[in-house]
Amino acid sequence: MKRKWAVLALLYLILLLCSGCGIVYQEPEESSSAPAPAVTPRPVLPIKPRPAYTPRPTPTAKPKNLNLLTGEPTLRQEAIGMRPVAVVVGNSQASLPQYGISEADLVFELPVEGGVTRFLTLYGDYTAVPEICSIRSCRYYFPVLAAGFDAYFVHWGQDETLTADVLSYLELDRLDGASDRSGLFSRDKTRLNQGYSWEHTGVFNGVKLPEVLQQSGFRLELQVHKSDPIFDFNPVTKLPEGQACTGLTLSLGSEAVSTFQYNEGSQLYYKTFGSQDQRDGRTGKALAFTNVFLLETEFSVRDREGRLDLNWQGGEGYRGYYISAGAAQRICWEKEDEYSSLRFTSEDGMPLHVNTGKSYIAFAAPGAAVLE
Template sequence: MREQRHRRAAARILALCLCAGMALAAFAGCGKKDDKKTAKSQSSSAPAKTMYINPLTGTETEDSYVTQNRPVAVMINNIKAALPQYGIGSADILYEVVAEGGITRMLALYTDYRAVPKIGSVRSARPYYIALAQGHGATLIHYGTSWQADDLLYENGIETVDGMALSETAFFFDEERWESGYNREHCSFTGSDYITAGLQAKDISLAGTPRTAFHFYGAKENVSPFSYGKAAEVTFSFSGYADDRLVYDTQTDTYQKYEYGQPQVDQASGATLAFTNAFILFDNIYVISDEGHMGCDLEAGTGYYFTGGAYKPISWKKGGLDDALTLYEEDGSELKVRPGQSYIAIVGENMRDALQVTPGQQAQGDTSSTSQQ
């Protein structure tokens, strides 16, 4: 009897232990499920990264610098003897306008110059380049001026970073380039560290809210299709000296730029210049001095907008020295522009007939079949 009671007691104890073990296992399992639910909940509720819009390109970035600082604008040497250039492929907006002798110079705008170590070569400024920079609220970086440009800067109290005063602070001379046969005027460069030093030397602060360059499409907004014409290739001329060509690349959805019969390359990257947006704007351009210096009205005119392998006519307006360049549809509404880098050619009215547009293959977002000019 006593032995049977001991056996029954042992069985009850064993049963209780098994029940307790199962309960603990179930509790632990629930805990793991709850942990997974909690982790999943925490993961899904993690805050999204704050994104900022680059005011010159309309593209998104995680760096708030672009919304808190004004851009810089660098005068770029574009004569054939000065090629190749450095840093221009990183420009957010690249202007090109004819200068004396039929050559062109460029104005490269950077929302954030800090990531571009070498830019140039750099040349002297002209009044219309100053006006273009002022329209963006940009600080001009240049190496000298024409006397007309010097007067304009003085009369309007415009502070710039000029290599004539800051040659060893804001610029550097490329000795290797000079020794290889380039003229001295094609060997002066600037870049991120040098621009910072030049701004500090002139006590110029870029802090402030930058101006938005264009009326950009939103990141998730559908681009309105162009019904005007296709544009696989665009040929235009600034003068008898300088012909340019834009060729649409379907792989990158950009226009690649050619000049002097060859691709225009940024030597820093080895890549051909490529732009989401290209604008050819016509204006009155004329000689204003015995030295052959040119003048440019920069008041208002017409032109064309090229993007996605298609194009359409537009109008533009600037006006005052500090006024922004504004682009319009034919109906007078402000033109909507795709986010991305932009090239803007300002061409004399006398060269309008030199513009040729080749339709090529079907363009993105284009429903027409006939090229028009």
């Protein structure tokens, strides 16, 4: 036992001596003469904010009260899904000022014999048609255009040549002042007293139209294939792809020269006729349009009375202009048959997109318009 403790004491003494001499074991150090490897600092990247969550837009349903002629939600409840109304209105200097025209949603201007024109005014809400004057007789291309909108057709007589045949085979629901039993037509006595010719005094009482239609037996609802807007309307106003156009002069006959001037504030084109602003005789409102269409086509004299043939179909090779928001775009146009809608495309065949609002459409000979 004494021997064991002696051995342990001897070992302890040896350890103390080694510690004092500095020969305690250590990890070998790397040579200071060897170059240290280069350390490339890690770039500090800017911290991007986390993008805000944007939900996928949900397709918005068209408002139920969408006016199919303007793209605006203006229809009264009773007019939703119902047919529009197309009315033939005189537009010679002797008929001015007409009334009821400033409330139209779409206005066609069409040449007739004698170097003058007539309007075909369309109202998208049959419950909001005003009193209109002066109602005139139609030529065959007026009911052809009305049929494309599935519209009630309002006129006061027609020429008894080609037009009578066209009215017969189209079988339109129409109201004719020459054979009126509805009480919707009359003569404006004030205009008679003012010296207007008899033919420029015809009045259509659109205010009473809903009551008459309810009792007429006419179909009230639009045909299903006519229940879409007449144009591909833009959700916001866009410039047509073309040249600047802040004004234009349009000649549709020897007594039918109009100008249109663009107002940047209202984004409307204001119409003059002859040398005067064209205004509604009742409301005093100037005729003004968001969209102006000029459809180039041919006319020819058809008979001794000077009545015209008009190419209303267009098709391949037929051009025109779409004018809106201060610019004009060359377009193509066609109407496949009497019951088809007018179709507009860009020159490369893409569907034309149109700004919401009232529109004016003229059928004109090539070169009849001068754009500014």
